[in-house]
Amino acid sequence: MIDFEYAAPTQLDEAIRLLAAAGDGTRILAGGTDIIVQLREGLRSADLVVDIKKISELTQLKLSGDKGLHLGASVSCRRIYDDQNIAASYPGLADAVRIIGGWQIQSRASVGGNLCNSSPAADAIPPLIAYSATAHIAGPGGKRMVPVEEFCTAPGHNILQQGELLVALTLPPQPSNAGSAYQRFIPRNEMDIAVAGAASWVQLDQSGERIEQARIALSAVAPTPVFAVDASEWLKGQVVSEEVFAEAGELAKRVASPIDDMRGTAEYRTHLVGVLTKRTLATACQRARK
Amino acid sequence: MKTHVTTTINGATVEFLCQPRQSLLAVLRDELSLTGCKEGCNNGNCGACTVMLDGLPVDSCLVLAVEAEGAEIETVEGIAEQGHLHPLQQCFLEGAALQCGICTPGFLVTAKALLEKNPQPSEQEIRFGLAGNLCRCTGYDKIVRAVQAASQASPES
Ligand SMILES: Cc1cc2nc3c(=O)[nH]c(=O)nc-3n(C[C@@H](O)[C@@H](O)[C@H](O)COP(=O)(O)OP(=O)(O)OC[C@H]3O[C@@H](n4cnc5c(N)ncnc54)[C@H](O)[C@@H]3O)c2cc1C
Ligand code: FES
Ligand code: FES
Numbered sequence: 001m002i003d004f005e006y007a008a009p010t011q012l013d014e015a016i017r018l019l020a021a022a023g024d025g026t027r028i029l030a031g032g033t034d035i036i037v038q039l040r041e042g043l044r045s046a047d048l049v050v051d052i053k054k055i056s057e058l059t060q061l062k063l064s065g066d067k068g069l070h071l072g073a074s075v076s077c078r079r080i081y082d083d084q085n086i087a088a089s090y091p092g093l094a095d096a097v098r099i100i101g102g103w104q105i106q107s108r109a110s111v112g113g114n115l116c117n118s119s120p121a122a123d124a125i126p127p128l129i130a131y132s133a134t135a136h137i138a139g140p141g142g143k144r145m146v147p148v149e150e151f152c153t154a155p156g157h158n159i160l161q162q163g164e165l166l167v168a169l170t171l172p173p174q175p176s177n178a179g180s181a182y183q184r185f186i187p188r189n190e191m192d193i194a195v196a197g198a199a200s201w202v203q204l205d206q207s208g209e210r211i212e213q214a215r216i217a218l219s220a221v222a223p224t225p226v227f228a229v230d231a232s233e234w235l236k237g238q239v240v241s242e243e244v245f246a247e248a249g250e251l252a253k254r255v256a257s258p259i260d261d262m263r264g265t266a267e268y269r270t271h272l273v274g275v276l277t278k279r280t281l282a283t284a285c286q287r288a289r290k
Numbered sequence: 291m292k293t294h295v296t297t298t299i300n301g302a303t304v305e306f307l308c309q310p311r312q313s314l315l316a317v318l319r320d321e322l323s324l325t326g327c328k329e330g331c332n333n334g335n336c337g338a339c340t341v342m343l344d345g346l347p348v349d350s351c352l353v354l355a356v357e358a359e360g361a362e363i364e365t366v367e368g369i370a371e372q373g374h375l376h377p378l379q380q381c382f383l384e385g386a387a388l389q390c391g392i393c394t395p396g397f398l399v400t401a402k403a404l405l406e407k408n409p410q411p412s413e414q415e416i417r418f419g420l421a422g423n424l425c426r427c428t429g430y431d432k433i434v435r436a437v438q439a440a441s442q443a444s445p446e447s
Contacts, residue, residue, distance in 0.1 A: 006293065006310035006356050029354070036313070036352050037333045049310065051357065078346065102422020103400065104337055107346035108353070 001040045008051040012138060012167065015055055020140040020163040022048045028165055029053075030074040031108035033101065034117040057167055058112070063089060068173035073112030073166040077124075078103075080111065090171060091287055092127040092180030092199050092280075099123060099184070112166050118152040118224065125152065125225035126199035127182045129217035131171045139164030149217070152224035177212075178203040179288030181280040184219065185272050187263075194220040195264040198252070198276035200284040204240065208289045211235050216248065216277055221256035221269050228252040231277065245281040249274035297358040299324070300368030308355040315339045315350035317358075318365060326366035326395045330424070337423035340396035341365045347403045349422070366395035369402060377443040378402055378436070387436035389427035397423050401437045410441055 004027075009015040019026055025047035029035055038044040052058050053074045060072040061079055063086050071080070077097035081087050087094035093111075100109055100123050114124040115135065128148040135146045140163045148169070152158050160166070184197030197219035203212045214235035216228040231251035238244045258269035292307040299322070308317050315332075318324040318341070330336035332351045339350040342364035369376045378401050381387070388394045397420065404411060404419040411419065416437050417430070425433060 001311040003309060003311055005291075006354065008356075008359075032352050032354065032357075033334055036354065039311075040332065049354070051354075053357075101334070102337065103403075103419060104340055104347050104349045104422040105334060105352075107343070107348050 002042075002045060004039075004046040005048045006051065007048065008054045010054045010056075012055050012057050015050060015052060015165065016138055016140060016163065018048075018050055019165060022050075024162060026050060028116070030110040030113040030116075031076060033105050033109040034113060034119075052165065060168070061086070064173075066173060067170070069169075069171040071111060071169040071171065073116075073168055074110045075112070077106040077109050077111065081106075089174050090127075090131065090180070092130055092182045092201060092284070093124070093171070095182040096123040096127045096199070112169065115148065115151060115169070116158060116160065116166055118154075118156055118158045120152075120155050120222060120224055121194045121197070121220040122225060123182065123184060123194060123197060123219065126197055126217035126219045127180065127201075128169060128171070129225060129227050130180055130182075130199040130201035130215045132201075132215065133169050133171045135166055136168045136170065137164050138167050143167075149225075149227040154223050175203060177206070177208065177288050179284040179286065179290070181283035181287065183276050183280050183283075185276060193263065196220045196256075196258070196269045196272035196276060198273060198280050200277065200280035202235070202281065202284045202288055204285065204288045209240055211238050211240060211244075211285075214248075214281075216252050216281070218252065218256060218273055218277075220263075221258040221273055223257075226255050228255045228277070230254065235281075240285050242278075242282070245278040246274070248281060249277035252277040293356050295356060295359045297361050297363060299363045300365060306355070310354060310356050312355045313351050314341070314343075314353040314355045314358055314363075317355035318350060318363075324365050324367055327399075328392050328395060330392060330396075335424065336393070337396040337400060337420075338393050340399045340423065342399060342403060347400045347422075364399070366398050369398055376402065376440075378405070378440040381436040381439040381443060382433075385432050385436040385439060387428060387432040393423060393425040393427075397425070397433055401440070404437070405441055411437070413438065 027046040058072045058074040062070040111124045133148045180201040182199040184194035186192035201215045258266040328338035330338035
């Protein structure tokens with residue numbers, strides 16, 4: 001790895017000053033599971049690495065009944081699934097953070113880093129989109145909030161401007177009749193990159209028979225994780241049934257624009273979108289009824 | 291420019307100088323002669339470099355040594371106590387859960403963390419818990435059985 005300087009600010013404004021003062025050779029370090037590999041392999045370079053794990057705003061993880069989930073940008077995957085209340089309230093997110101790498105990776109990898117690395121195959125992004133999560137960003141120009149589905153712009157690229165950093169993600173509070181799930185397809189049982197992935201979030205009516213609202217998001221089938229808006233809209237008012245899940249899967253396929261690569265062909269990936277959408281909707285509805 | 295780092299390794303305070311680009315793995319092995327942790331892949335896939343960092347298993351190849359400032363680190367060298375092998379080490383030996391042995395330190399560190407969190411794991415929990423450790427030789431079965439044996443040998447550990 002080439003030489004760089006290292007800084008570990010403890011205050012958010014200090015971090016913003018550092019990031020603003022330094023040039024475009026500055027890299028933010030959270031859990032390092034992407035950035036250290038990329039620096040070592042020469043995929044990215046750095047003059048200065050700014051470790052954000054000592055900034056208290058970024059390490060906060062808080063669940064509250066009226067505000068929902070506050071997820072500091074550098075909170076590790078493990079902290080999310082280790083908190084039983086959070087894992088039970090946001091099962092679709094828990095599904096994703098349990099399968100990101102193995103235990104060693106989960107000890108360090110953050111959901112914020114997963115989002116900011118902006119891989120099309122990132123497992124944590126579809127559930128964030130399905131939950132209507134908001135990205136809270138701070139920079140030299142102040143603060144701004146962006147819906148997660150607008151965050152990624154291309155493989156490895158996102159809307160963060162020079163000097164900006166992600167401070168936190170917030171997920172709305174979950175009513176008792178809501179449920180969610182994330183599933184991906186990989187050829188192995190664990191430790192692999194998704195060939196395709198789908199997250200479903202639903203809110204059922206009082207009877208538990210009808211879908212009031214739904215949000216479906218996909219990974220690894222387009223240049224960025226995508227919100228399947230048509231499938232989500234169509235589900236509103238539908239009766240909970242296998243046929244409805246299958247039809248939503250067909251609609252979700254239309255936003256997939258996958259590529260052929262060593263992990264799978266475009267045709268296969270599109271097929272998987274249908275299967276995974278159907279399955280995650282079924283699990284989400286089941287969880288919503290509990 | 292070198293950075294001065296003070297950390298705790300296997301219970302003892304340790305100071306070292308390092309470059310920010312050096313991994314914790316490189317410093318442990320090359321500067322501190324703790325060569326138990328191994329470099330298999332240097333990119334987070336194999337787990338041969340696993341150490342405990344503030345109570346959690348991490349791939350030390352994906353940690354910058356400067357991040358160890360103020361942290362508590364445990365390596366495979368700290369597992370045996372006063373010359374007595376830990377039950378896991380004993381069971382790995384007795385069950386021939388290793389061949390070339392390069393993966394073994396990483397498996398031991400992760401398995402110890404697993405048993406501390408979950409003293410009686412099922413086979414599936416063991417396989418899932420050790421998913422971040424790769425072995426090219428044994429086919430895993432003997433490793434899983436050694437962890438099962440250790441969990442029975444020391445239900446309280
Ligand atoms: C062996 C292995 C297996 C893996 N398996 C999976 C998997 O199954 N599924 C999956 O989705 N991913 C997987 N990953 C990748 C996953 O670990 C990362 O995407 C991780 O979530 C990134 O988080 P981090 O905290 O490690 O980020 P870092 O590596 O520290 O940072 C990632 C990127 O985001 C930037 N960044 C980080 N935080 C911020 C912030 N707050 N503001 C602005 N920019 C920021 C960094 O500069 C960098 O470009 C795997 C990685 C490894 C090494
Ligand atoms: S050497 Fe660190 S994971 Fe392989
Ligand atoms: S014993 Fe050789 S890699 Fe595991």
